Amino acid sequence: MPAEADNLPDNLEQMAALVRELRAENAQLRSLLKGMAQQAFGNRSERASVILGDQGQLDLGDLVSTPTVAANDDEAPEDKPVIKRPRAKRGIMALPAHLERVEQVIDPQTLDCPCCAGKLHKIGEDASEALDWVPAIVRVIRTVRPRYACRNCREGVIQAPAPRRAIPGSMVTTSTLAWMATARFAWSIPLNRQLQMLAGQGAILDRALPSRWMRKIAWWLRSLYELQLAYIHAQSRIFCDGTRMPVLEKGRKRTRITQFWAHACDDGPWSGPARPAVAYIHARGRGHAEARQQLAGYRGILQVDGYGAYKALVRKGAEGIVLVFCLAHARRKFVDAYRKSPSPVAAAIIGLIGEVYAIEARVRASNAADRLAARQAETCKVMATIKTQIDDMLPRLSPKSDLAKAMRYTLNHWKGLTLFLEDGRVEVDTNTVERGMRNVAQGRKSSLFAGSEEGARTWAVLASLLQTARLNGLDPYTWLNDVLERIVNEEVMINDLHSLLAWNWRPATDRLEALAA
DSSP states (O other): OOOOTTOOOSSHHHHHHHHHHHHHHHHHHHHHHHHHHHHHHSOOOOOHHHHHGGGGGGSTTOOOOOOOOOTTTTSOOOOOOOOOOOOOOOSTTTSOTTSOOOOOOOOOSOOBOTTTOOBOOOOOOOOOOOOOOOOOOOOOOOOOOOEEOOTTOSSOOEEOOOOOOSSTTOSSOHHHHHHHHHHHHTSOOOHHHHHHHHHHTTOOOOTTHHHHHHHHHHHHHHHHHHHHHHHHHTSSEEEEEEEEEEEEOTTSSSEEEEEEEEEEEOOGGGTOSOOOEEEEEEESOOSHHHHHHHTTTOOEEEEOOSOHHHHHHHHTTOTTEEEEOOHHHHHHHHHHHHHHSOOHHHHHHHHHHHHHHHHHHHHTTSOHHHHHHHIIIIIHHHHHHHHHHHHHHGGGSOTTSHHHHHHHHHHHTHHHHSGGGTOTTOOSSSHHHHHHHHHHHHHHHHHOSBSSHHHHHHHHHHHHHHHHHHHTTOOHHHHHHHHHHHHHTTSSOGGGGGGGSTTTOOOHHHHHHHHHO
16 A cells, blocks of 8 residues: 555665555556546547557458559559549439339420520430438328118118227327337437427327327237247347346336346348347346346357356256357457557457458358358467467466456356357357347437336337347338237237248238239
């Protein structure tokens, strides 16, 4: 501990020890301050080009083509003719063909020839296209159901039944509910902001209504959500992650931190059978018991970060689960250590991990066997070099340094970090599920918290379905509007709900064409 200014030791050796202690403490505090400054003001990107400068060529997404210099560059270059190629036209082919085209013809002010005053005739035209936005139209659907009776009978009044609605007796259609849910849980526009947008159109609604409407929609879709979660758990390889979710406590003016767990699957990187899907689960806790309850009965590969609840899950008797860890999390620790205290060892390990990602980028979309062959031929050597450097350097580092902590984390998870070298289906990281967590993080940033635990469960149901629709390349509003209409109108029964899952869903026009064929 530092001594007081009036209580310094007289012994020279004690004074030297005190100076060394103060220098070490000062270096540690400077490192901590630099890390906090980086988090607050620094570049958040994890690309190696941002971290290591020129060494970023081996990082995934940072691959650059370096021009090669000819061996006989001392000879005079030959004069070769320069071929000018026409620039590709942009815009016309880029705009979707299914969008409505509104043609606007612009003629000159006069069609008389400026030379002889004769009549001009058309010899060609130039056409261009631009994307135009028409604001949403807010309208009122007035449903009229005439009653009919026979003049010769006293009974027998006939009237068409009222159309079914998601919320009986409400003032909004299913389309409006689908739009509000999509804006809230797919595009992170808070409900109160949507009310302000409607107020601008003259439609003023009570602030408490939209929350009740969202809970009702979640009630209609809960069976579909549970079916999607069961589909994810039926896969042989899934991802798991978690994030905090503040929930407003009932009767108190403060929030309680709960948890959103995310379970996801996607075999797209190796052309496997599992479609991209994510399911969020709201829970009060984030401990081992919660993870065990959610994954009860699951057998297969579970790819996660280094959170202790997953490791406790395996230690305490969860049979049939194989843990695979995330190389991106290990890399992130080396990145943080390098930013706080630049070290050639950390830079070398970050560059080697970049080589691993470069190999993965090259074999992406290949089948599992080809990916495994490339990993055995190339990636094994890179990972062995990483371990050799860590084993060689770790004993020479201070145990309290950030670089030593990053190395210990990597060694402690080494078996799970290298299982992708034995199975071509396994990914090197958990980015599949982390990308799915961005939707929750954006919604949390715009809404700050969930109004209640029931509201958090509603959030989990609707965000799961809408995010999965996005992952499968669908417009979330179009999908949700059609699914709600078919469920509410009982066009789809409970035993046929699988046809409404995002990867099985077909638009109404496609269904009619299939029936006609």
